[in-house]
Amino acid sequence: MKINIGYLYGDYMNIYGDTGNIIALTKRAEWRGIEVVVKNITIGSKMAQNVDIFFFGGGQDQSQTMVAEDLQKSGKGKVIKQEVERGVPLLSICGGYQLLGEYYKPHKGPKLAGVGLFPAYTVAGDKRMIGNIVISSEFIVYSKKTTNYELPTTNYLVGFENHSGKTYLRKTAHPLGKVVKGFGNNGEDKLEGCIYKNAIGCYMHGSLLPKNPKLADWLLKKALEVKYGKDIVLKNLDDSLENQAHSRAIQLFS
Amino acid sequence: MQTALAILTGRLISAATKALKLGGGSAAPGLYALKIDPNLVSKLSSKIKTNIVITGTNGKTTTSRMIAHFAKVSNLKVIRNHTGSNLERGIASTLVQNLRLHPWGVKLNYDLGIWELDEAAFNSIAPKLSPKIIVFLNVFRDQLDRYGEVDTVVKRWCETLKSIDPKTIVLVNGDDANTLKLKSCFKGKVETFGVENYKLVGESIEKYKSKQRIDYEAKNVNLNGLNGSQFKLTINNQPITINLPLPGIYHIYDAMAALSVSHFLDFSIKNAIQSFKNFVPAFGRVEQIKIEGKDSFIFLIKNPAGATQVFETISPQLKKDDRILLALNDNLADGTDVSWIWDANFEKLRNLPRAESMDFNVISSGVRAYDLGVRLKYAGFEPNTITINGDLKKAFREATDGLKGRLFILPTYTALLQLQELLTDSGAKGHYWEE
DSSP states (O other), X not given: OEEEEEEETTTTSOOSSTHHHHHHHHHHHHXXXXXXXXXXXXXXXXXXXXXXXXXXXXXXXHHHHHHHHHHHHTSHHHHHHHHHHTTOOEEEETHHHHHTSSEEEOSSSOOEEOOOOSSEEEEEEEEEEEEEEEEEOTTOXXXXXXXXXXXXXXXXXXXXXXXXXXXXXXXXOBOSEEEEESOTTTSSSOEEOEEETXXXXXXXXXXXXXXXXXXXXHHHHHHHHHHHSSOOOOOOOOOHHHHHHHHHHHHHHO | OHHHHHHHHHHHHHHHHXXXXXXXXXXXXXXXXXXXXXXXXXXXXXXXXXXXXXXXXXXXXXXXXXXXXXXXXXXXXXXXXXXXXXSHHHHHHHHHHHOEEETTEEEOOXXXXXXXEOTTTHHHHHHHXXXXXXXXXXXXXXXXXXXOOHHHHHHHHXXXXXXXXXXXXXXXXXTOHHHHGGGGGOSSOEEEEEETTEEEETXXXXXXXXXXXXXXXEEEEEEOGGGOEEEEEEETTEEEEEEEOSOSHHHHHHHHHHHHHHHXXXXXXXXXXXXXXXXXXXXXXXXXXXXXXXXXXXXXXXXXXXXXXXXXXXXXXXXXXXXXXXXXXXXXXXXXXXXGGGTSOGGGGGOOTTGGGOOOEEEEESTTHHHHHHHHHHTXXXXXXXXXXXXXXXXXXXXXXXXXXXXXXXXXXXXXXXXHHHHHHTTSSOOOOOO
């Protein structure tokens, strides 16, 4: 089996160690004998064909404006939205998450149009929300179908956030989880991130996937299921190290 | 009056911290002195004959030490800020602690002030020092929770340069696309230093053939593993051979920065180069020490670029029986966001000459030992070769127990401080706060 990861604007939006998510997905697939190809999709390049997972990281303000423009002008935003509609999984962090929402409203000036994938919008804030974050995620389900060894029963996700943008979810939107410790989307409603179909957006760096291997595997599983049109059971990996890191982070930060 | 009070307060606090053995105590005196007289730094630094400023993400301390070393060889009296205190309060502390109080005023009897400034603090402090020379070493992603934005650092430097006296000499790294941008920001003279056939690419230093002219360029580079390197520099049409006792190409950049500064300070370049023989690197930067009679190395790692360049330097030299002890803390001085380890190319640490045949032992320690362990696993280290022990003392003991080869210690800043204590207690090295 083979997976194509579409790395969106990796040359512009990769400021907070988010490449770690690409590394985690790649290694976890390769350790199961699944071939991985990472395709860079950026300003000036055509939208890649056959992307099985999209990844979109965080960036600097200047880059974010340029990328927002390209998403509209080149039509890449439309394609991403279409793919997500048919079930292709996507992970977006911070800036990427914001750009996939409805819009971003800076302090001064007009709204920056987003891709409209997540039913959410972001407003520039004054306070920097920074620190380790722990959330309880209702969607992470320990299912006997996918694993057969002892997993921590916690459904927590751990990471590090650093943003001043405040994201608000529409009433119809599904959050990624509830904040146990930290700020989350806006520091007000105790929600963090957003899920739409198999697309996830959140503010969690860390990088996110290495210490949350269940989430990484969920993305891989969904990618393969959409691609090969059948139920997929991923071979178990020994995640004792990742799980220890996960527990230790919860111990330290919540 | 205000100034006098500020100075007295600073001196009192300095004396107190020394008496109470609070250690280092580098920033407290300045912090309080500045509260009383916010213009303290300009007033005091103007009493020093010449001031120079060094800034950038990596290499400030090494470059400053090199210049100080050359200056001492020329019998000049040097004043520098030490122990990583490169914010305004650190500078103020240094000035307050080193001046002479006379009934008729204050004297700072120094020929040269060498000031290392943090990338962000540069903008508010550099103008106050009225430097003769400013060096921009490089810009890399550093402590993400403090700066996060490389473009913003460069933009702010650019703005600051617009208001700096055009008579100031500005030296920039010509192999770093970021610092090179500064050429267009300054009305005065901007010259470049660099290394032939190399360029800064992302976090690494890579081979690259450029047609761009560099004013002070290291040529014919010969790397001698962990022993250092040899290269040629042409100054005043005279080519000179330099033997640098510090390993890694990143140190050649520091040396080129230091030598180009020396040229503008009218130091004898020949004498400066000769003095490299007895140049001792700073705290944690390529410290070579003996542990249980075995050669060990300490390489401080702070950010993706620095760490990657250390890995690139040591991995080709690793032999069977060598061990690596890594320690990752997330205190303020280390950077509280450890995501940076995913931008550091740990995969290069596994780029061993005979990777397949080597059973490599890595010990991961520090507050975030587990995060580091996960990074190592994803970098290709077999989990059974990774030992995790958050207790630095125990980890250090494991690393040295039955050690047959060399030990390479790669800590972040506060882990290095803890390590220094451990080493001192075990008698391996002297206790000092010198940076």
